[in-house]
Amino acid sequence: MTISTKGLVRVLPKRSTRSRRITPWLFLLVPLALLVTFTYVPVSNMLYYSFTSWDGLDANKALVGFSNYVAVFTRPQFLNVFAVSLYYVAASIIQMGLALYFATILSFSTRFRNLFKGILFFPYLINTVAISFVFLYLFQPGGTLDTVLGVIGLGGTQHHWLGDPSIVNFSLAGTSLWRYLGLNFVLFLGAIQSVPGELYEAAELDGANRWQQFRYIIAPGIKRIISLSFILAISGSLSAFEIPFIMTGGANGTTTFVIKAYQEAFTYSQVGLASALAVVLLLVVLVVTFIQRKLVPDEDVSLS
Amino acid sequence: MANKRMAGVVAGLMASTLLLAGCSAASTTDSGTPSGTITVLTNRTDIVNTTFKKYAADFEKIYPKVTVKFQAITDYEGEVKTRLNTKNYGDVLLIPNTVTRKQLPQFFDSLGSVATMKKTYRFVDEQSYNGKDYGVAITGNAQGLVYNKKVWTAAGITTLPKTPDEFISDLKAIKEKTSATPYYTNYKDGWPLSQWEGNRGILGDTNVSNKLVTQNAPWSKGQYHYIEDSLLYNIVSDKLSETDPLTTNWENSKALLGGGKVATMLLGSWAITQMQQAAVTAGGSASDIAYMPFPYQANGTFYSTIGGDYKNAISKYSTHKAAARAWIDWFAAKSNYAFDNGGISPLLSGKAPATLTDFTAAGVKYIELAAPPTKNASLEPDIANAAEIDLFGNVYRQKLIDIARGAAPGSMSSYFAQLNKEWATAKSQVSS
Numbered sequence: 001m002t003i004s005t006k007g008l009v010r011v012l013p014k015r016s017t018r019s020r021r022i023t024p025w026l027f028l029l030v031p032l033a034l035l036v037t038f039t040y041v042p043v044s045n046m047l048y049y050s051f052t053s054w055d056g057l058d059a060n061k062a063l064v065g066f067s068n069y070v071a072v073f074t075r076p077q078f079l080n081v082f083a084v085s086l087y088y089v090a091a092s093i094i095q096m097g098l099a100l101y102f103a104t105i106l107s108f109s110t111r112f113r114n115l116f117k118g119i120l121f122f123p124y125l126i127n128t129v130a131i132s133f134v135f136l137y138l139f140q141p142g143g144t145l146d147t148v149l150g151v152i153g154l155g156g157t158q159h160h161w162l163g164d165p166s167i168v169n170f171s172l173a174g175t176s177l178w179r180y181l182g183l184n185f186v187l188f189l190g191a192i193q194s195v196p197g198e199l200y201e202a203a204e205l206d207g208a209n210r211w212q213q214f215r216y217i218i219a220p221g222i223k224r225i226i227s228l229s230f231i232l233a234i235s236g237s238l239s240a241f242e243i244p245f246i247m248t249g250g251a252n253g254t255t256t257f258v259i260k261a262y263q264e265a266f267t268y269s270q271v272g273l274a275s276a277l278a279v280v281l282l283l284v285v286l287v288v289t290f291i292q293r294k295l296v297p298d299e300d301v302s303l304s
Numbered sequence: 305m306a307n308k309r310m311a312g313v314v315a316g317l318m319a320s321t322l323l324l325a326g327c328s329a330a331s332t333t334d335s336g337t338p339s340g341t342i343t344v345l346t347n348r349t350d351i352v353n354t355t356f357k358k359y360a361a362d363f364e365k366i367y368p369k370v371t372v373k374f375q376a377i378t379d380y381e382g383e384v385k386t387r388l389n390t391k392n393y394g395d396v397l398l399i400p401n402t403v404t405r406k407q408l409p410q411f412f413d414s415l416g417s418v419a420t421m422k423k424t425y426r427f428v429d430e431q432s433y434n435g436k437d438y439g440v441a442i443t444g445n446a447q448g449l450v451y452n453k454k455v456w457t458a459a460g461i462t463t464l465p466k467t468p469d470e471f472i473s474d475l476k477a478i479k480e481k482t483s484a485t486p487y488y489t490n491y492k493d494g495w496p497l498s499q500w501e502g503n504r505g506i507l508g509d510t511n512v513s514n515k516l517v518t519q520n521a522p523w524s525k526g527q528y529h530y531i532e533d534s535l536l537y538n539i540v541s542d543k544l545s546e547t548d549p550l551t552t553n554w555e556n557s558k559a560l561l562g563g564g565k566v567a568t569m570l571l572g573s574w575a576i577t578q579m580q581q582a583a584v585t586a587g588g589s590a591s592d593i594a595y596m597p598f599p600y601q602a603n604g605t606f607y608s609t610i611g612g613d614y615k616n617a618i619s620k621y622s623t624h625k626a627a628a629r630a631w632i633d634w635f636a637a638k639s640n641y642a643f644d645n646g647g648i649s650p651l652l653s654g655k656a657p658a659t660l661t662d663f664t665a666a667g668v669k670y671i672e673l674a675a676p677p678t679k680n681a682s683l684e685p686d687i688a689n690a691a692e693i694d695l696f697g698n699v700y701r702q703k704l705i706d707i708a709r710g711a712a713p714g715s716m717s718s719y720f721a722q723l724n725k726e727w728a729t730a731k732s733q734v735s736s
Contacts, residue, residue: 055402055404055689056385056402057385057388057389057402057403057407058407058410059410077692136551139551140548140551141547141548141551143551160547160548160550162548162550162551163547163548163549163550163551163709163711164711165706165711165712168550248492248550249492249494249698249702250699251491251492251494251550251698251699251702251706252550252702252706252711252712253706253711253712263699266382267694267697267699268688268689268692268694269402269685269689270689
């Protein structure tokens with residue numbers, strides 16, 4: 001009897017701690033299952049494909065070691081696509097500057113500020129396919145852009161905006177800038193508005209002008225959001241796809257990294273090589289993020 | 305009554321051929337009489353709820369035990385290619401273009417030996433491997449150029465061009481004497497450029513594709529790829545095509561050709577009916593649209609390559625193979641699909657389409673390309689993929705057009721030299 005009671009006494013708290021330990025995992029079971037099924041399994045499959053010469057169909061997937069990766073780093077056509085990405089990197093830096101500028105201005109009491117906020121954010125609400133088609137018509141010879149330029153007396157600056165290889169990437173990166181400006185803008189605006197209002201009052205009492213307010217209150221206050229936007233901008237520019245794919249299909253020297261990977265997989269049936277490209281893209285984004293975190297460490301920001 | 309009895313005889317014959325074919329099939333679970341519900345995959349999203357419903361009703365009258373269901377797929381190539389990795393891809397489906405000959409037995413059941421099938425059907429070689437046929441074409445196409453006769457006549461051209469040079473000078477005449485754009489590349493949509501690959505038969509040689517995989521320099525004078533790619537290059541470099549190729553639009557191009565704003569496009573004969581409709585919509589008449597052979601003659605004869613469109617095949621995992629087979633044979637013989645779409649019938653005994661009367665008048669000879677020998681069954685796509693020259697795609701011809709219009713560095717000869725080099729390197733890689 002005594003033994004069994006002792007046993008009970010010992011076991012009961014054990015059980016409760018065990019069930020306490022299990023409970024969170026039970027709750028996590030569904031999201032974890034989803035995460036593993038739809039993220040980790042596909043990603044590990046992709047890793048596996050990148051070491052094969054699979055064509056996307058065949059029952060037989062022959063292992064080829066690192067030769068796909070060697071091809072990615074030795075064939076010149078893969079280096080060219082990084083050059084195209086630079087247009088998008090440049091555009092996204094300009095985009096961040098503009099977004100920061102507008103967010104700052106519109107966080108002060110400006111006339112019609114809500115209207116302007118709406119106008120700036122609006123493009124982000126339209127889907128990319130629709131935007132690409134709108135800009136396709138805009139850039140057509142004799143299209144909206146050329147007409148407007150002609151009306152305001154700048155007929156001499158009319159171009160084949162998509163047909164001229166020296167301009168086409170600017171046209172596409174510009175479209176991308178217009179499309180994503182709203183997101184950056186809203187992120188910055190939200191962060192700026194979370195800065196306590198007393199700080200501005202105090203600064204104004206001390207005689208700080210708008211620039212000084214921006215330099216010493218706003219900029220440090222939203223540093224985290226800026227660095228997050230920076231990572232998003234870099235990875236977004238490297239993986240630019242929808243806009244150039246719909247507008248030019250990658251022709252005329254506008255092939256981006258992802259379009260190239262898409263072509264490898266679906267035009268040349270080289271799923272192995274395409275997977276290797278995708279893995280390389282993932283690694284590049286990780287490295288960029290790592291460097292950025294080293295340069296701008298994520299220290300706590302305290303304004304109060 | 306007579307019709308019904310005939311159908312019974314046909315069904316009996318089909319069932320017996322199926323039993324013969326079934327000897328090699330591992331997983332035949334049906335008894336040989338068509339029954340059950342079959343799922344048919346189709347790319348015709350436009351007529352799946354109208355014409356195809358009628359096909360199913362007509363078919364079910366003859367085979368009352370069979371129910372036919374359709375799945376229409378917009379992005380047919382892309383979606384079905386992915387679905388082939390599963391076991392669920394319908395009972396009857398169109399063989400996607402990316403499946404190589406060697407892979408056919410992995411996904412489909414053979415319909416019979418090539419020799420037997422050739423007694424009834426055209427285009428048997430195209431989806432065959434190791435002497436066995438895997439698909440029956442839904443319709444067939446001839447290759448050539450669709451043009452607006454009104455515009456060509458207005459430019460004073462009455463005879464068909466017989467050489468690429470004559471063709472170019474005709475286009476120049478159109479540019480001078482009319483307001484039409486002489487040629488439209490459809491560069492932006494891309495796939496119309498792949499139609500340039502379809503004219504391989506112009507040399508009058510059925511073995512042209514088998515020779516291609518043995519050549520180190522397919523882009524040299526006298527070879528097919530030199531003839532057609534240099535013609536495309538010259539059309540663009542002589543400024544005989546649309547001014548901004550980056551903003552072309554296929555749907556719109558039909559209206560342009562129909563309305564006489566564009567004079568010529570190189571497209572398969574499947575395009576004729578669509579262009580005729582566009583001409584009527586644009587206020588003209590269907591007779592404005594005509595069809596000419598590729599401007600090249602071998603020994604004084606025009607040759608037009610004919611080939612099958614997509615081919616119906618039976619899934620290896622189908623559980624109603626007899627019904628699936630009955631549908632494929634019925635579709636080829638009784639549905640009238642080919643004729644209604646202005647195509648060449650997959651049956652040797654089928655009616656000739658009205659759209660190709662121009663070819664009959666011009667004395668054009670039809671030519672079907674020979675199948676590669678079994679050991680080389682997938683050599684051509686293997687070399688092309690390794691070389692990253694998409695013969696049946698648009699990427700490499702878009703580059704050619706870019707060079708021709710001065711938008712990319714290089715010249716025709718430097719680009720052809722590069723293509724030859726890539727081809728030769730890939731060829732040695734693949735065959736090693």
